[in-house]
Every structure is written in structure tokens, then in C-alpha cells.
Amino acid sequence: MSKLKALNNISRKDLIIKNAAALFRKKGFSASSMRELAMSIGIEAPSLYNHIGSKSELLQAICIKIANTFNTHLDLTLLSNASTIDKLDVLIRFHIRMMLDEFDEVFVANHEWKQLEEPYLSNFLSQRKNYENRLVQLIREGTDQQELKGIHPHVAALTILSSVRGLEFWQRHRKELTIEELENNMVHHLLNGLIK
């Protein structure tokens, strides 16, 4: 087993977390049982506890990882010298890629964070609030510098974040467009509008 682990560099614990993300996405955290998770791996439920501490630890791992990924990317983006519009472009595209590439994890973080226990719940929420606030600030700066229209920054930020989040429903239509076309369409809609 440790030879396998060395080969493809994925530990038993990581496998459990990955399967948990898939299961939690499909049925929701509370409606998912440890027996079901174990079965998806091909072992009995108690065997899971040789690798993990508890069910809620799995949710914590998923949510924390996603929150960190997004915040780290925002850090980097805000540091650049690009214009506000270009920064928004980069951020929107990153959200879209994440939504498609790390679908299960992002979905679970978006939908099941309510089931986190303290202090992970507070932590997750403050990270998300922080992310939102910095995005709002970016939009405000764009408005001040006459790059953007005077749309209320909170509303604009919410619209952008909600739109990309809504890509959870895009799976059905994946074949219609390439990822790049999808990105281009969505960025264009959010930045330039729908009306000709």
C-alpha cells in the first residue's frame, strides 16, 4: 500500500476525502452516511477511522481547502498592476475554472458549510466575508477611477459571485461550449451586459 502511495502520491486519507466530496455533493452532508462512504471505497465503515478522525473532519478538510485556494488567488490577483477590469476578468475566469475542475469540492464548500461545527464555521464565514469585502473594494476603486459604472458595489460583487457559483448547473451543457468560450461569454455578459 505504501508502495502504491509512493507511486501515485495519493494517500488513503486523500482518497477518502475525495470520495466524501463526491458523496456529499450528490446527497448532501447530512444525508450521507459513513457506511455509504466506506462502500464507495470498498471497505467497512469502521475501517475509515484508521485514517480519519470523524465525519465532520471530512467536511472541514474540504471547506478549508477551498476557502484557502480562493483567498490565496485573490491575494495574488490584487497585488498585480493590472486595471480593475483586467483583475475582474482574471477573478471571474478563475472561479469558472475552479467550478469545473474541482466541482465536487467547490460545490460542497458552497452548499454544506452550514453543517460545519465551531470554530470551523466561524472561520469559514469570516474568510468568505473577507473575500467578498475585498472584491467589493476592488469594484469600488474601479468606479472611483471611472472604469466602471456606478452600480452599487455590493450588488455588483454579489451578481458576479452568484453567476459563477451558478455554474454548478452547467455540467449538463458542458458539451455545448469549450471552457474558454464559456468564460468569454460569461465575462462579456457580466462586464458589458446583454443589451446590444
Place this chain on the structure above:
Amino acid sequence: MSKLKALNNISRKDLIIKNAAALFRKKGFSASSMRELAMSIGIEAPSLYNHIGSKSELLQAICIKIANTFNTHLDLTLLSNASTIDKLDVLIRFHIRMMLDEFDEVFVANHEWKQLEEPYLSNFLSQRKNYENRLVQLIREGTDQQELKGIHPHVAALTILSSVRGLEFWQRHRKELTIEELENNMVHHLLNGLIK
């Protein structure tokens, strides 16, 4: 009790459904217990069954009602002689009002439909797909008639629906804007874009 019911026209069953919507929104359907629901209304859990058939019946009632409300409104809107843009305007504003006025129910329908049992699950999904398809068709017509840009209709529809759905996060900011200002900002963003 029946005098009370006659007076304010809300039956015991309706009260239970209303409290269920609030509870399901706060904790999720699977994480909500019938004992908790009963406590929120001041009775014991088994007493609920004098008024309702089962827990899942509550979720069904909530989801069906919301799906019907949206589909009925779309029926009416599509019948009018207004331009595509005006129709989109009306639809977006209706979603926003619903999200704010019937918050618990809309939230639960959006988030917990997965926990529906058959045939309610299939029914709900086909109603939602139908709604989405008709919105896509409306946007396609707007493009054909040169009212709208050539943004991929599915992407545009998804962006619009996701944005209004994201108003579940607006509760925190309710005091910042009136509902009408919120509507105006969001409609303007989605139709005319963010860039000046």
C-alpha cells in the same frame, strides 16, 4: 381553534409548513428533526401527525408551491406584447421580489429539492428545466431580433438565474438599499453590464 383559523385564515397545517420552511432553510432538510419542528411551534413531535402525513410531504409542499408560482408567472409574462428586454426586466424583478418576500420557501426549493422522493423529484426537475428552456428561448429571440448581443443563450440564462438566486446572501445588506434600488442596480448590471 377553528375560530382562530376562521379569523386569520391560517390553518394549523399551514403554520407547520411555514415553520418547516424556516427550519429547513436554517439547518437543511436532512439535518432538521421533527422534534425540533414541533418544538418551534410549541407541541410534541407526534402531534404533528394530526395535521400532516410525513416529513417529506412538507418538503414536497414547499417545492411544488414555489415551482408553480414561478412557472405561472412566466406563462403570464411570455403572453404579453412587450419587447424581449422588457420581459427580461419583468422576470428579473419578479425573481428578486420572490427571493426577498418568500425567502424561506424559495431558499428551501433552491437548496433542498435533492431530498425530494419520486415522483416529486422528477416532477420538480422537469418543471425547472421547462422554465429554463423557455427563458433560453426568450433570449434567443431577443438575439435574433437584434435586441440582444450574441451571447450564448444558455450562458446568459444561467447568469441571470444564478444572479437572482444569489440574493439569498443579500439579507445581510437589506438596509443598504431599498428593494427598488436593488432591482434597478441588478437589472442594469445584467442588461447593460458593469463597464462604463
Place this chain on the structure above:
DNA sequence: TATAAAAACTAATATCTGTTAGTTTTGCAC
């Protein structure tokens, strides 16, 4: 092949779940 650790197993527990059965209380009509 012997050893030790990793990881699987079985058995069991306490708790919580939705729901039922049967009984008592409540509130209104006469």
C-alpha cells in the same frame, strides 16, 4: 522467514430518527 506496523475486519453501543398506537385534554355546538 520473522517482525512490526498499517489497515482491514466483527461486534457492539448509545443516541437519534420518523412514525404508530392508544389515551387524554381542549374547545365548540347544541
Place this chain on the structure above:
DNA sequence: GTGCAAAACTAACAGATATTAGTTTTTATA
């Protein structure tokens, strides 16, 4: 006040839940 129906109650059940304890099997190393 009597009677009746609505709606509350208590007691209880069968099944599922996450998790623990203790044991056996598997695997890698020496």
C-alpha cells in the same frame, strides 16, 4: 352541562446513525 371532534399528550418501536473496542489480516521491511 352533554357530546363530539380536533388536537394535544405519553409510551414505544424499529431502524439508522457515528463511533469505539478489540481482533485479525495484509503488507512492507529486514
